[in-house]
Amino acid sequence: MSTSSIDKASTVEKTIDVDTLRLWLADDAELAVLDIRPSDEVGYASPLFATNIPADRLEAEIDRYVPRAVVRTVLVDGGDGVAQRLAERLAEAGRSEVHVLAGGIPEWTRNGTEDLPTFDVPGKDFSLGIRDERDTPSVSAAELKTLEDQGADVVVIDTRTLPEFTAGHVPGAVGVPGAELLLRFANVVPSPDTHVVVSCAGLPRAIIGAQTLIDSGVPNKVSYLHDGTRAWKEENLELETGATAVYAPVDHAAREAAAQRVETITANDTFPRIDVETAQAWAADPDRTTYLLDVRTPEEFEQGHVPGSITSEGGQLLGVSYRTIAVRGARVVLIDDLTGARAAVVSHWLQRRGFEIALLLHDFESGIAR
Known part of the structure; x- marks a missing residue:
């Protein structure tokens, strides 16, 4: 078989249909679904309630949203073939599990949206x-x-x-x-x-x-x-x-x-408390995706934050978690100051949405975590 034939077969294999995506949305394995249409076209949320990373930003930003290159990832476009070309480039860059939804959003919604599963629970x-x-x-x-x-x-x-x-x-x-x-x-x-x-x-x-x-x-x-x-x-x-x-x-x-x-x-809430070393070890785990999300204000984050964490204003996580947490099945570490009021609010509600949550309460003045 020629090299071009192998490449063509690989491309076909990485294209999935609507039924396959339905099955993937129902299983327990890690999964990222990325709607790569322009933001003004997606609006508040796609029919999938998937993470929107427009095609022209995808290659530059995918590492932030899908930290592990081996995570099963599905690109969904507007039915214009853009996803296929991007999937090929991402594969060349070492992302071996990037798939394309055949037909994109038009195919996903062809029979209506009433009984369609979603990547996240609509807020x-x-x-x-x-x-x-x-x-x-x-x-x-x-x-x-x-x-x-x-x-x-x-x-x-x-x-x-x-x-x-x-x-x-x-x-x-x-x-x-x-x-x-x-x-x-x-x-x-x-x-x-x-x-x-x-x-x-x-x-x-x-x-x-x-x-x-x-x-x-x-x-x-x-x-x-x-x-x-x-x-x-x-x-x-x-x-x-x-x-x-x-x-x-x-x-x-x-x-x-x-x-x-x-x-x-939090009287009836139970979440593990971890330290900075544990959080960073989790983030480096090659077999599991972990997000280190600082739920304080962006201004506080700029003044100082745990290395490897990203700012993720807590109120937004409550309503539109899919905009930040692109990998379904990932661990989520919520980082806050020692009072833990922001983390308490966010974890209180996110647990109801099926997320695996741990808390990291950090003294940003002295560097002590508990």
Whole structure:
């Protein structure tokens, strides 16, 4: 057989059909599914809820998302053949387990999307399940406006990222990304009599944020704003723009309050605690993928972080984990400061989504981990 025939056979072998991908999504082996279409085409999430790395960035960024070259990886394109060419180049670079979904997204959705499996649990579906299970209280935009007009003691906490908050939020809201809620709560809401309304752009982060506060035992009345800023605009109400009110540095009293709430929310949670040496040994394990995710703010990460870790703002992990954790079945180490409030929030919810989680609490001033 000629070399060209061997190459052609190898290419055919690395192409899989829809039925095969369905089987792979249902097994327990490590799997990465990468949607390589342009980001503006993918939007919030593909039908697979897979990690989006556009084709023009894939070769430069794949090592960050899929650290081990031997992980079974499926490239999904728009049915334009781009995946095949990229798979061949990645194979030449030493990635021996890169496969292509024949026909791409058009073939995946050819018979509709109703019963299609997904790579990750869609954030909205997950949050609605939590809401229904816990009966999380809500208020409508009209109800919130009435409360404010009546001068009620109410504060709106927007749990999106600060750039999203800056782009537009309910007037008077305070920007506190979701994973920061327990750590910052005592500074943002000093009175137990204040009605706290948690908001985001729609539902997922607001529901999870509200239920986080409830599960942590805050004494306040807590609700989420149904449909968030979207509902506010649908009531013909104006959004406020700019970083008008965001969380401040955590004082000692707030950190002590956060530590108590961490104990409450984690009362039934059991996660192994590891040190830096163990985390780095796991990350170097040739037989298993491990992500070292620093769930503090990006600014804290820049000031100092554990070698080999990547910044992964905790609130985003809660809603769109597939954007960071591209390998299904990987171990996830959540890195936080010694209070562990951010890691507690993220692990409390991610465990419900099937992730294997360990915690690394690190004293970033002295370099001590526990």
